[in-house]
Amino acid sequence: MDDPRSTTTGERSSAAERPSARPGDEAAARRDEILVARALEGDLGAFNQLVEAYQDLCHSLVARLVPDPDQAADAVQEAFFSAYRNLRTYRGPSFRGWLTRIAVNAAMDLQRARKRRPVSPYPELEDESWQPTAGPDTDPETIAGAAERGRVLAAALAAIAADQRTAIVLYDVEGYDYAEIARLTGVSLGTVKSRIHRGRLALRGLLADRMELFRS
């Protein structure tokens, strides 16, 4: 993860352009183009191969943007439906970037539509059977600390404004740069920065009593 303190808009890599950033990603991009072409000819299997390739990515992105898991799943499903419906409008160069935009839009639309509806944020995180991934040499105390930190952070993230959460998740978690977030969310660069700044201040305010979890 880049340190945002040392980065600027132009320096940070664009997540939407990642497929062409590394050799493996270039191969994935070529595969995507072939699958898109086959899907456009009516091959549902080809489109479902694209779904298989990107459903984890879309799920992890949207699940962080939409606190309610059922709503998040609906948004991801709607994103794939929308991608299938509008596949003819895809113009490249990155199917991944195009699909990500659709997923972010689906998440934002859903949050706008259900803005005032109270939700239970990330109930899966309360499930003790699921724990964050840890290395083999990680001791139980570290695992427990990471789980607690994740729970607290997720709860705080769910409590801030949706537009601030979207900007923070896209920048701090997903690694998009300011310009890409501006394109994804349809706002100006200054608005993106402002949302990130205010969102971080809001997070700090919500986590003020639990900051010891993060200072280790």
Place this chain on the structure above:
Amino acid sequence: MPLASHTPAAEAADHAELIVALDAGDLAGPDLDRARALSASCAGCAALVVDLAAIRGALPALPVPPRRRDYRLTDEDAARFRPTGWRRALGWLAAPGSTVRPLATGLATLGVVGLLLTAGLPGFGGGAAMAPVDTERVEAPAAGGAAQGDEYTMTGPAPAPTGAPAPVSTAAPAPGASGAPDGAGPAVAAPGEPSPDASAERNVTAGAPDDAGDAKLGETAAATGDGLPVGLLVSLALLASGIALFVARALARGRLA
């Protein structure tokens, strides 16, 4: 500075905004110097810097709830979302690689060029084509014989028995007549009106098999009953079609976006 910023709360908020912008690396110039000075001199600001860095560091490790749904489309989904009817048309209009855009551009260009040729620029011959009927020339051959009548048929409108200009049912001839001398318009005998020259009347109404008659018939066929030349109408239609395709494509793209 607004007055509100002098209150302690506003000042603290201002400081916090400076510090968070400093933490994000979004400051430059005097603001950067001011934020650095604040973080060095103000304990609360220094603590904020540390906390923001800790939160930033923790965010990438934010856990993700496990995926519990397979998002692959079923055959029923595909059938439901497969474009049919008007959605297929929308898809064709909005598709980035479709032929709509070049087609619309071509139609609009043809329409504009056609308009220029038929009705617009004199340099293109359109000015001659649209020139008003020369009534003086109409009267000149009226006293002539059969040979003059033939010539008159080619170049001028049929005269009325009284010498007044004959009613002209066409405003302009077809583009092929644009080179006519003196910009003369087409000659069409008014129905029911006697022609002073029998041969002229024969050429106009019965369609004599000579060149003059052919040209006349061509001019007559190239005009509409309203007096608008077909070329002009076709050009307008092409231009309208091109613009309509552009608009339809924009609407389709907006709808599918």
